[in-house]
Amino acid sequence: MLSMLILAGGGAVSPVVFQFAIFILAIFVGYYVVWSVTPALHTPLMAVTNAISSVIVVGALIAVAAGVGSGSGISTWAGAVAAALCAVNIFGGFLVTQRMLAMYKKKQK
């Protein structure tokens, strides 16, 4: 498929374009998945989206390694602090979601 695109476009397509395509498709996935969330669980939804958006921790870890490697103190410490902030969110977000979800019970017949 990639080669077809190259033929059609008369040149190589930048990987950014593919990333953008994935981004757009993921917005649609998010749209349909989130509309199917029951309104009763909107608070857990916010807590868990908050936890998963902390996957930005990936950037923080790369920043620490990059900073240590290149000797940039700013990158190192910005990365380390970002990693700690993300960890607060990851652990806090998933655990508080778990705590909330455990409370939702059906009527005992």
Place this chain on the structure above:
Amino acid sequence: MTLSANLAAGLYIVSAVLFILALRGLSSPETSRRGNLFGMIGMAIAIVTTLLVIGVGGKSAALIGGGLALGGIAGAIIARKIPMTDMPQLVAAFHSLVGLAAVLVAVAAFYSPDAFGIMQDGIIKGYSLLELSLGAAIGAITFTGSVIAFAKLNGNMSGSPILLPGRHILNLALALGVAVLIGMLMKSGGTDPRLMWGIIILTLILGVTLIIPIGGADMPVVVSMLNSYSGWAAAALGFTLGNLALIITGALVGSSGAILSYIMCKGMNRGFLSVILGGFGADAAAAASGDREERPVKRGSAEDAAFIMKNASKVIIVPGYGLAVAQAQHATREMADALKEEGVDVAYAIHPVAGRMPGHMNVLLAEANVPYDEVFELEDINSEFANADVAFVIGANDVTNPAAKTDPSSPIAGMPILDVDKASTVLFVKRSLSPGYAGIDNDLFYADNTMMLLSDAKKMVEEIIKSL
């Protein structure tokens, strides 16, 4: 052990899919717990993959291990200790952390462009600079905006709108300034860090000036909107890092927050723009406090309320923000249990914007062990009020105000309301007769079939239980 780039990319896709499944699980309470587990596994995969790719050791291992451990312990403690009534401010606080983390990652990438693979011919690539500055800008707005939202929700600052003179022009000027700086940064090839810091400082200010004019009861929209922003910031940096887990997750969170904002705005029948431009309630409150006529109301005691409800066959409980403030959720459930023992049919009706965040009331009722199949959304229960003997309104006001339907000039005109006035008797638990957030008087207080129970919500409910 180091991973090949392709294998790492594959693992990041696996973690993104697990995140999608985590959200998918929330379509029902039964599947939600498994979904949350998927989310945790996805996060673990993303972190381990990254550690294997960058190959940590020595100093970086100590910093990463220390940072994750410190943050993780703090997060775990907060998650265990936080009362459910404080969930809106907790979520706002968490958003601020994501925003700040995004700013820090963007700064780190700017100072170590080589290691982030965004250099070309000795300068940082133009589109990488665009992604970085967008990530930093949205992150900074999310950070300070969430701090303000937190302070308003937590009571550290007043929930009423703060209107700076010329605030729209100020915000517009700040936004223009940011756009100009981003343009200059891209043109310079990222050689001048002052431009980057300029963008961050302006957007930090913008976050404050955007949120301070928005009043407390509009916070459900603000919190959802900041949720969305934190997603877009993550996605922007995902492009910089070429990381699919970040791009996909950012898009998911971004659209999730946007949908929640939309649902909240629809719940108030207001445009998104009118909410985020702020100032709502400030004028009406000023007008209402001037000339309020004294109208007769029927007041009741706990004994009266207990008597009426005991003899009812169907009672619908309508909780609002006041329930959260008074921490009355457990007492309310006990009252419902006592009524059920008397053979009364009890249900709960929840307005989409009741409380301070989407789903706030559902969580509180769940905490008090109310089965979720006794709790109904507005459109599912509204027709039931006509058949109900009693509507028991506790700490909700504007969402029950008939003026939304009858008075086209009312600030809440057109807002969908719970038709509690259709019930044979309305019992209205409220601290005082003061108007609600929107600053408008509620005709319901003065209706013939309304009995006002003026007291603290928790105290009143406890007294009713005693009299049952």
